[in-house]
Amino acid sequence: MTPLPAPLSRWFDHRGWQIHPHQRDMLDRAREPALLLIAPTGGGKTLAGFLPSLAELADGTHKGLHTLYISPLKALAADIRRNLETPVAEMNLPIRIEDRTGDTSQTRKKAQRADPPHILLTTPESLALLVSYPDAPHIFKGLQRVIVDEIHALAESKRGDQLMLALSRLQSLAPDLRRVGLSATVDRPHDIAALLACHPKPCAILQADPGPDPDIAMLRTAESPPWSGGGAAYAIPAVLDQVRKHRTTLIFHNTRAQAEIFFHNLWLANDEGLPIGIHHGSLDRAQREKVEAAMVAGQLRAIVCTGSLDLGLDWGDVDLVIQVGAPKNVKRLIQRIGRANHRYNAPSKARLVPANRFEVIECRAALEAARDHDLDGDPRGPGPRDVLCQHILIRACSGPFTADQLFSEIITTGAYRDLSRREFDACLDFVATGGYALRAYDRWQRLVLRNGQWQLRDPRSAARIRMNIGTIQDSDLLKVRMRGRGPALGEVEEGFAASLTPGDTFLIGGKIVRYEGLREMTIEVSRDPGRKPKVAVFSGTKFSTSTQLSQRILRMLQQDDWPELPDHTRTWLHLQRQVSRLPEPGRLLVESFPHDGREHICAYGFAGRNAQQTLGLLLTKRMEEMGLAPMGFVSTDYATLVWGLDPILDTAPLFDLGALRDGLDGWLAGNAVMKRTFRAVATIAGLIERNTIGQKKTGRQATFSSDILYDTLMKYDPHHLLLDVTREEAMRGLVDFARIEEMATRIQGRIDTLRLCRVTPLAAPLFLEVGKVPVSGAADERLLRDETTRLMQAAGLA
Template identity: 55%
Template sequence: MGLPDLFSRWFESRGWAPRPHQLALVDLARQGRSALLIAPTGGGKTLAGFLPSLIELTERRQSGQDLAYKKGQGELHTLYISPLKALATDIRRNLELPIAEMKLPVRAESRTGDTPQSRRLRQRERPPDLLMTTPESLALLLSYLDAARFFASLKCVIIDELHAFATTKRGHHLALCLSRLATLAPQARFVGLSATVADPPALADFLKLREEPVEIVLGEPGAPPVVTIIDAQERIPWGGHMGRHAVPEIYNIIRQHKTSIIFVNTRAQAELAFDALWRINEENLAIGLHHGSLAVEQRRKVEAAMSAGRLRAVVATSSLDLGIDWGDVDLVIQMGAPKGVSRLMQRIGRANHRLDEPSRAMIAPANRFEVLESLAALEAVEARELDGDPPRPPCLDVLAQHIVGTACAQPIDREAFFAEVRRTQPYRDLPRQDFDDTFDFVATGGYALAAYDRWHRLKKLPDGRWMLASPLVARQFRMNVGTIVELPLIKVKMRRGPVLGEVEESFIQGLVPGDTFVFAGRLLRFEGVKELIAQCSVATGGDPKVPAYGGGRLPLSTFLADRVRGILQDPARHPKLPAEVREWLRIQRIRSTLPSGDKLLIEGFPRGGKQFIVAYCFEGRNAHQTLGMLLTRRMERMGLRPLGFVATDYVLGLWGLRPPTKAQLDQLFDEDMLGDDLEAWMDESTMLRRSFRNVAVIAGLIERRFPGEEKSRRQVTFSSDLIYDTLRQHEPGHILLRATRQDAAWQLADLKRLGDLLKRAKGRIEYRRLDRISPLAVPVLLEIGRESVLGGTAEDELLDIAAQELIDEATRL
């Protein structure tokens, strides 16, 4: 079937024709069926998601069937869920055009944490037809007493950028909320939208909340993107992560294009890149800065300027990764290696929102290993291959939070609720024991905490259902909702001026009045803390610091790591590399050998009175850090007297006082490392405590925010450590301790990759004993003692004399 005349004429007036996937979603909606639409950026995905709702609402109201509309009452018809607040606002703004041009009797609004309280109250009293929101705002809406009434009329739920949720704790929370919606609105259908999907059936399964299958709709592929690697005039650094050597080329590229987005991987890198561009901005080009720690007003100002075409460029983190539609953007620059192909494709899609025109992007690698990674990503883009994360086990801390949120709205029937939880993809195989233990924890705190009334959050009714023990529980839930656990933040404010945003409390604690730092694209002088706000003034000089944020750098994906190994062992692909990198690899082949896919290359050499071991694992920083911890324990037992280690995404470097033999290396890298050694290390390290802190916050055991106050990092840590020690002593099988170990293994240690590495290395270690450092080992040794970005901005300055000596030593034939 085609579109109604009104909608067909609107398409014609804009010189468009509805695409097959748009028509397919309209047809599926008429059948009441759920769907996953996979289509490239510029293919009209978002319009495809909303078209059926716009058509249905218009037809019902034109025929006089909508009684609530006749009475002037609001009823929610379609809920749109976005991973970003900016995207929810942007989609609402984009929908205003077709609604206005076709004079549709439809009201669309957005609701996020930035929405004024007065508007949020009005939306609950008189809901709009279409509501754009985020998972956290949805969880809040589901926790209100009027949730059943508010969602009773819901006909459609659209989840944009679905792939961004699927394997995260936030995705687990969203899945539970969607299942709740399926209960409250049994007639609702679910529509997922995504441009980058590695496993379509698995993603479609995320939407399967009823017996009927979810239809997968594939859009036309569109023109392939054009991606190149920037050839910087300055020499490519051997180490570092900021890519400052490429800033002059990036500035010239900005000059040659209409509007560019420069994506970086961390907020600290965003501040440094923005500062470096402004220092050479002789033409005074309008360049903006956008990341999640900036004040709402700052972000909105940048978004509005981009929408109006007033900016030539914006430096951004993942805060602008997803879905934002700015038609004037004609180039994306990825500063630093992308760390994953799907992430790169998502960012490339921000340029040239037309299906028949290629998106254009450039990559500016920050160092020599990143050149290899960038080439691997470029080849994967050309081959249209994507990477994806494996599913994670059901997150019990998230389930605990959802139990409380559900009880805030109405009493819970435990059996019906278990069935509701089990129909979600992440919790489909949840053991009944885990569910019961989690529910009991929410109700009483568990055996070890049952004596404390504050952790009794549910009470049983005579009819067997469970309700909140106190209204205070609902207030605490609503102030702490969500799975994004950030370290405590402090507002940064200009004296007699606006609030610029927030930085982590620990960063401010490391400053003394007079210190300078870069934030919100400005050079600031720290004056002191007043009423929990960092007071600042404009600075004119000094050696500024840059705030670093929890979460750190993105780890290299397994898929890209495999491709990097492939490039290293295939000389036929080396001509694609810059001359400096080719020479680097040529000397490495002469001095030692290149890493291969079927062996683990380990080099050993003396330097400065120490014995170094460098393992070319290519398993990402997280896995390498865990491996380094475990190896140093084993080296200590062997009498090798280890002194330390350093990990990058590509290489692990260790040093001690004695060199290992080949037989000792085989023992060091044995698979049994992941048994007793791992257990002992996890128990001794702060890793489990850190993981427990996050789990306890998400599960509601510890509140970050309390009515009238916000806990400091030190208070949260003290509370969580005290409870952690109590549970380990008196109830070691407590559900939160189980969740903690699971969380630590998944998120912090990257154990699966580590296990795959050790399995691959068994019997296939290639040990090269050298008389001095090799060229490929230079980058990891440059990391030893490198000052954190917290301490200054000199990370990518010209290499000092000591570093140059290291390079000269490695490249001397």
């Protein structure tokens, strides 16, 4: 057993604390090349991650950077620094701790490179910048440990891939580097361990005592939830009552727009004037920090928030979490629940508020999954090549390299360990020349081979490359500011701004503001509290229900009865079973019925919103080809409703997977989805620069540039690397065709088509959904022809 150094031991004794078993294990296994710690929120996992570093630095002999801490959030890095400085000061340890994020001054950053602190807390983007400098070998020469906090959040995105590529570079600069991953919610521990490992060395997994099960239930409300919608306005009185009964409540939402609307309605009902704040990623940083400071000081009774507070700011006074809307993902629900009672062995308390009738079922399924510790998550594919291209550019900024050396580094990274040399060489060729169709253009001739080593063709280009490092796509955001040099309120999408005319009102930061005009790429607004706000449209993150949660819902629907559900939902499901049937796990239920002079089919695929939306596009395209005159469709997470002129009695030909895939390829070729995806891929890969010295391109300018490039490559180089990457991204991202393929595999042709005489209970809510997509084609021509004939007959001309 590794003894605690005397200063640390005395500090624990002074606090009256006992070291937790997993903290002791982390200390004993400090020499492991890689170690993943899974510990509950509030279980001291951050201190567990840092204990070996504090023990090794306690004698004051280490010079330079010893430990690098990486967080997905700037605010979390700053919070951890504050929390770490207190015990270090109390123990009087000779340890210098600093953070380095986008908020750090250039003067401070320059000083850190010349004289690194013992412990540096940073983000993936700031680390990528650090390894791009020629003095990276000096900065990292003494590095001993890397701690990746909330690793599950990074593992699900390109930011995680970028981080792990940066770690492969650090490992070559500091061969004895040890890696530590920290998380409270890991659905596939061995996958995360493989991501963290420096192959071929393994990563060990350490699981702490999970602590008591959380106290989670559905919130009881006087009013029943509506049939559709996401606002949950019906629950405002019940939520406000819970806020009164607790010290501090976090009220989570899945989108920023829903958070704004709920906060507005909550504030209107808040007759007692309880102090309530709002926090989401579109708000100005100063606004967010003001809310965070008020929260830390115990001045707020509740915060309406989004994923911006999913991760670990240490607010011990939060004693209740409310999730408004179905969580869509059990892992996210557990993460959010953990924000309450942020203490070791203290049960978290959470209440779920379904926004509509179907979400009652989804929330019930999520509660059962949470109680069963059944976390969901889909395995990630191989490392994305656009991120690899950016990493090659970053590596070139730091100095010359050989292809063999860089390839050997990259394949130590979990996501890229199966990368072939041919794929690597294709990425290197693209970075060096732009690829076949673009190699004639001087601007994309970026690398040259000299004496067997690749290097920047023009060393001055390093500054431009560094300005565009990162994988987060802040697409088309415009600042919102009060008129007359007033305070900044936040940001909204350029597309939303384009829809505004002077006098329009919208919500931001809980305030109703009036759009006055656009000035120097800033939206100017004024206060307008007396008007009804136009709906705020912040894109945020739109979640689809996870595959595992969807399957649990389907299994629930096979029960004879549902005593755990409210009476209104039980009655609804029983009625569906009487007039039709309920969807089953291994089959596809398709209902066909007339309504309001149109014919409808409703397909219950339970494939998630993006996939069901794509299914609607493909089904209507297929129907058009078969002469079935579709007129439009609408989709939710669980079903797609299509309407048209002709009844469909045999739906099996519509769901032929090969035909759907062919239809997708044809539809994607000239579709805006592909152009939008290409723009993101090309920006990450370095083909398009969003930031240039002295200016930043607007969203429209970047779109114009990427559209021209996309059309050029499609015409002259259809197998260009970035087009291949774009197709892969579109298929598993916005289009999510993989979910449709999974559905087709699951049902294996078992399609139950029921011809019914009227709308069914399960299909009825889809008629109330927003986002209906009209289809122009044969149906319009037939309706026009029929109307013309009717008018001619009425006029006595036919």
